Amino acid sequence: MTMSFANGLAALRPRIDAPVAAFLSSCVRCGLCAEACLFHTETGDPKYAPIMKLEPLRRLWSQEFTVMGRLGRALGLSKPMSDEDFARWEELVYDSCTLCGRCSLACPVGNDLTLMIRKLREGMVAAGHSPEGLRKAAHRALTDISPVGVGAQSARKLIAAQSREVGIPIEIDKHGADWLVLISSMEYIAFPEMLGALARLFKAAGQTWTIASDAYEATNVGVQIGSCDVARAIVARTVDAAHRLGVKGVVTPECGHAYQALRWEGPNLMGQAFDFEVIHLIDLLDRWRAEGRLKTKGKSGLRLTYHDPCQTSRRGGLDPQARRLLNLVAEDFVETSDPGPWNWCCGGGGGVSANPRARDLRFKVFAAKKRQLEAVRPDAVVTTCSNCRNVLEESLEHWGMELPVLSLTELVAEYLDEVPS
Ligand code: SF4
Numbered sequence: 001m002t003m004s005f006a007n008g009l010a011a012l013r014p015r016i017d018a019p020v021a022a023f024l025s026s027c028v029r030c031g032l033c034a035e036a037c038l039f040h041t042e043t044g045d046p047k048y049a050p051i052m053k054l055e056p057l058r059r060l061w062s063q064e065f066t067v068m069g070r071l072g073r074a075l076g077l078s079k080p081m082s083d084e085d086f087a088r089w090e091e092l093v094y095d096s097c098t099l100c101g102r103c104s105l106a107c108p109v110g111n112d113l114t115l116m117i118r119k120l121r122e123g124m125v126a127a128g129h130s131p132e133g134l135r136k137a138a139h140r141a142l143t144d145i146s147p148v149g150v151g152a153q154s155a156r157k158l159i160a161a162q163s164r165e166v167g168i169p170i171e172i173d174k175h176g177a178d179w180l181v182l183i184s185s186m187e188y189i190a191f192p193e194m195l196g197a198l199a200r201l202f203k204a205a206g207q208t209w210t211i212a213s214d215a216y217e218a219t220n221v222g223v224q225i226g227s228c229d230v231a232r233a234i235v236a237r238t239v240d241a242a243h244r245l246g247v248k249g250v251v252t253p254e255c256g257h258a259y260q261a262l263r264w265e266g267p268n269l270m271g272q273a274f275d276f277e278v279i280h281l282i283d284l285l286d287r288w289r290a291e292g293r294l295k296t297k298g299k300s301g302l303r304l305t306y307h308d309p310c311q312t313s314r315r316g317g318l319d320p321q322a323r324r325l326l327n328l329v330a331e332d333f334v335e336t337s338d339p340g341p342w343n344w345c346c347g348g349g350g351g352v353s354a355n356p357r358a359r360d361l362r363f364k365v366f367a368a369k370k371r372q373l374e375a376v377r378p379d380a381v382v383t384t385c386s387n388c389r390n391v392l393e394e395s396l397e398h399w400g401m402e403l404p405v406l407s408l409t410e411l412v413a414e415y416l417d418e419v420p421s
């Protein structure tokens with residue numbers, strides 16, 4: 001699609017539906033969303049208040065969808081929207097929002113600000129005002145499957161290496177497997193040992209799984225940049241692979257946005273319900289725990305705390321599952337302040353960590369997470385999103401904090417009682 005101001009407006013108008021109109025007209029300007037957003041609390045800059053990030057959407061709604069707004073515009077009392085408005089808001093809409101959902105939770109009148117920022121991004125993309133890093137990642141995801149350039153051959157090599165490491169075959173394109181498992185970009189490039197942990201866990205649980213040669217990547221950069229067209233193409237790839245392989249379900253990995261994209265946005269993007277189950281890895285492990293399939297032995301003696309990924313805990317409801325699994329393998333699990341749905345974001349979700357321009361800002365706002373961690377003095381922090389894991393590692397290093405970051409899945413795999421040969 002050609003990117004232009006006119007296309008931006010054309011893409012944004014249909015997003016202003018009844019819920020958006022209701023949200024915008026019911027804002028009482030209380031400021032509670034500002035107090036919930038780490039970009040505002042950690043910088044003190046009023047421009048980072050979530051409701052301010054929505055200004056282009058609010059102006060378009062007011063000027064074209066309300067009687068008073070239309071009148072004001074006709075009388076020349078309000079300035080028409082311009083390309084400059086989109087350009088000026090790019091930093092606010094992308095660099096200072098992780099789509100974490102905390103503002104939506106805080107709003108006393110139920111305004112879903114996160115949904116509106118996601119919708120606003122549709123207009124920004126069409127207008128040509130989205131970050132270059134995300135645009136390149138979206139292009140790579142469409143042409144090469146992986147947004148970070150992990151080609152099919154490289155993925156096969158990483159899978160084979162991990163299979164050899166744990167001595168368990170990992171089959172690609174196995175027709176009729178129980179589960180099709182997606183792997184995130186970050187796992188391929190930074191945490192490939194996750195593949196070995198998966199092999200051990202599925203073997204121990206007595207379930208079969210496979211990775212699709214044409215849908216081996218979980219990350220949905222379309223959701224992050226805010227393009228339904230890109231997001232739909234990526235979801236369709238997984239849906240086609242699930243049908244081709246005849247699996248009963250698709251497992252999304254330790255990646256928050258991949259879960260959000262496939263589990264919640266996926267059926268809406270495709271215009272129909274899926275005829276297979278979509279489950280997050282942590283939910284599946286907790287199910288196996290409850291069914292007695294996951295037998296562990298011993299526990300970590302480390303003082304462990306948990307970082308709730310926004311898309312799995314706040315927006316996905318998987319916070320109890322993660323804690324049940326943690327208590328299975330941790331002797332000394334300690335909660336930070338604001339645990340579960342109210343936890344603070346790592347600062348790098350929603351495409352922020354894929355946007356080099358936002359690097360300094362995300363390190364600055366990590367101060368909220370740093371305070372939480374310092375207060376409980378853990379030996380390590382555990383999480384269930386590989387993007388959070390990478391952002392936590394980078395940010396802890398930036399702040400000079402030595403604190404290991406662990407994957408919950410890998411931790412559970414480490415304490416498996418026995419893996420049948
Ligand atoms: S979704 Fe999160 S980062 Fe974005 S405005 Fe709301 S609280 Fe801030």
Ligand code: SF4
Pocket residue numbers: 026027028029030031032033034051106107108109110111113
């Ligand atoms: S919390 Fe809700 S009502 Fe209050 S300023 Fe934010 S959007 Fe408006």
